[in-house]
Amino acid sequence: MVGLGYVGAVAAVALAHSGHEVLGVDVDREKVAAFQQGICPFHEPELPGLLSSGLAAGRLRFQHPQEVTVPLGEIILVAVGTPSRPYGGTDLSQVRAAIQWVRQRRPGPAVLVMKSTVPPGTGRRLVDEELAGTGLRYVANPEFLREGQAVRDWFHPDRIVIGGEDEEAIDLVKKMFAGIKAPVLVTGITSAEMIKYAANAFLATKISFINEVAGLCARVGADIDEVAYGIGLDPRIGPSFLRAGLGYGGSCFPKDVRALEFCSAVNGYNFELLRAVINVNNRQRLLPLQALRRVFGTVKGVKVALLGLTFKPGTDDLREAPALDIGRLLIEEGAEVRAYDPQVAAGNGHPLLPGEIDLRTSALEALQGVQAAVLVTEWPEFCELPWEQVVQIMVSPRLIFDGRNALDGRKLIELGFRYQGVGRGGA
Ligand code: UDX
Secondary structure, X not given: OEOOOHHXXXXXXXXXXXXXXXXXXXXXXXXXXXXXXXXXXXXXXXXXXXXXXXXXXXXXXXXXXXXXXXXXXXXXXXXXXXXXXXXXXXXXXXXXXXXXHHHHOOOOOOEEEEOOOXXXXXXXXXXXXXXOOOOOEEEEXXXXXXXXOHHHHHXXXXXXXXXXXXXXXXXXXXXXXXXXXXXXXXXXXXXXXXXXXXXXXXXXXXXXXXXXXXXXXXXXXXXXXXXXXXXXXXXXXXXXXXXXXXXXXXXXXXXXXXXXXXXXXXOOOOOHHHHHHHHHHHHHOOHHHHHHHHHHOOOOOOEEEEEOOOOOOOOOOXXXXXXXXXXXXXXXXXXXXXXXXXXXXXXXXXXOOOOOOEEOOOHHHHHOOOOEEEEOOOOHHHHOOOHHHHHHHOOOOOEEEEOOOOXXXXXXXXXXOEEEXXXXXXX
């Protein structure tokens, strides 16, 4: 497994658990050292246990690429990062470096399985340009893991997508997944790549769609919770991904939607819907500032607590989290911002967070003396806060902006808060 980021680490550990012999490599020496010692460098339920058992069974090893002395095996998986470039394209330099490294090691007739998310058309080009004459057969095998439930998703996927042209290579990859019950879909390489982008783009579209409906609900007096439930009962629509709020973040949706839009543009196709999805998602991040301005006139000098920072509950990941933009906007307008997140340690700050955000060690500490609070991430502990106590420690007007529609607004209003949700009616 080349690349021990989120996908690579989960896949390596899970494959070892299924009985395969796995070598994980990564250019980050600290990360390799952590995995060697059985320490998982990020928060993911169930992963530490499987990591320890894989190491103990001797089926799982980690090495820096320069130190690898053993043969690379029958299947070489690539799960390195494919970050966005500033103009929207995808930076494939890590993929190219990984393939270069594999080629230098002359692996013999192995199968190269691409788990990194690469733009449609990439695999085809790699096969023609970089793998020709190497004996490496290429298979695209996109990954649909969700952070926070990645181990579960690995062992119980909705589908396994295998994009390839070589029967033997496809069969070997099928064998790698033996024991996992899921429909296996064999497609062309470019279709497999497109399935990954189209799935993420569709889910992002659902989120932006419900956020648009929420914007209108707020204006006509409808309630988005009732509306989302009402439309979700239609099995053609389905109930999931209809939670209105501050929009999507994380390491996949924002990057993949932008990359698909860029891919469309460079292929001379105008994918109008995707631009709207992106614009709506960016706009949702302005909602807390707009709500505060409506109540306070200006937010200059207003003390605001952010409840939650990660892009969703159950993870410690701050990549493209709405909280980053929300915090920045409030600070730029002169608000005094403090924050609490169960997975972001107070003390030394966080490299992705603006330094002006004052990180606190508990929700109550963050809420002490503030005029307004924004619920950014719906961690269960925020839904269970002792609001009777919070009303005492916050100061007037005690505005709660519920950016995830996770709180009981009616109860909060009864307790003396000013409550505002997203498409749930005003404060
Ligand atoms: C996502 C895909 O679900 C996964 O299949 C893919 O492989 C990687 O990207 P993940 O980034 O872990 O997984 O998060 P997910 O649980 O899908 O949520 C993404 C974002 O959408 C979060 O910021 C979440 O808060 C937001 N979201 C989700 C909503 O705003 N409303 C919803 O109804 C659902």
